[in-house]
Amino acid sequence: xxxxxxxxxxxxxxxxxxxxxxxxxxxxxxxxxxxxxxxxxxxxxxxxxxxxxxxxxxxxxxxxxxxxxxxxxxxxxxxxxxxxxxxxxxxxxxxxxxxxxxxxxxxxx
Amino acid sequence: xxxxxxxxxxxxxxxxxxxxxxxxxxxxxxxxxxxxxxxxxxxxxxxxxxxxxxxxxxxxxxxxxxxxxxxxxxxxxxxxxxxxxxxxxxxxxxxxxxxxxxxxxxxxxxxxxxx
Numbered sequence: 001x002x003x004x005x006x007x008x009x010x011x012x013x014x015x016x017x018x019x020x021x022x023x024x025x026x027x028x029x030x031x032x033x034x035x036x037x038x039x040x041x042x043x044x045x046x047x048x049x050x051x052x053x054x055x056x057x058x059x060x061x062x063x064x065x066x067x068x069x070x071x072x073x074x075x076x077x078x079x080x081x082x083x084x085x086x087x088x089x090x091x092x093x094x095x096x097x098x099x100x101x102x103x104x105x106x107x108x109x
Numbered sequence: 110x111x112x113x114x115x116x117x118x119x120x121x122x123x124x125x126x127x128x129x130x131x132x133x134x135x136x137x138x139x140x141x142x143x144x145x146x147x148x149x150x151x152x153x154x155x156x157x158x159x160x161x162x163x164x165x166x167x168x169x170x171x172x173x174x175x176x177x178x179x180x181x182x183x184x185x186x187x188x189x190x191x192x193x194x195x196x197x198x199x200x201x202x203x204x205x206x207x208x209x210x211x212x213x214x215x216x217x218x219x220x221x222x223x224x
Contacts, residue, residue, distance in 0.1 A: 043199050043215035096165055099151030
């Protein structure tokens with residue numbers, strides 16, 4: 001079973017920041033938090049990952065709480081092309097990814 | 110740098126048949142894993158290959174098998190196809206294995222329909 005909990009769906013206005021929450025209360029000290037997204041019928045696309053510190057790249061920012069039990073993915077200026085299912089994943093031993101149901105983000109004009 | 114490529118993109122089989130799906134890993138990646146994604150579900154881990162050997166397997170029966178070749182490309186074979194095997198099959202490659210910091214790069218998938 002997935003070790004993360006995400007809301008099933010969220011809406012965001014185009015141009016606004018999209019903040020996607022994720023709970024991972026049972027995360028272990030050496031497990032990373034990964035975010036992927038999947039646009040309809042395509043392969044999952046890597047967004048960002050982190051261990052303890054907040055991370056930022058050209059796509060998004062990842063904010064991890066100090067106790068590491070939750071995190072937030074931030075898309076700073078959402079566009080219609082960001083409409084997708086977003087998966088928050090805790091990377092378990094051996095490198096496999098265990099996907100949950102994800103959050104279906106709808107960006108609206 | 111080429112990404113992960115999978116073939117075929119779509120195929121239709123009938124129950125009881127066998128299927129082989131192929132995957133070319135991203136340049137420089139030596140680890141390949143396969144995932145099955147049923148309609149409306151998140152991807153599920155099937156197995157992983159490193160240095161031509163299976164080194165991790167999910168909850169899938171033995172009729173799901175695979176190979177990794179010296180050039181790190183891979184095949185997924187499914188025997189005795191069942192209707193529930195209809196799904197998008199995803200291949201992902203990465204560099205190294207036992208590390209949480211290695212990013213998996215996914216291909217676009219092979220859509221299998223079993224009639």
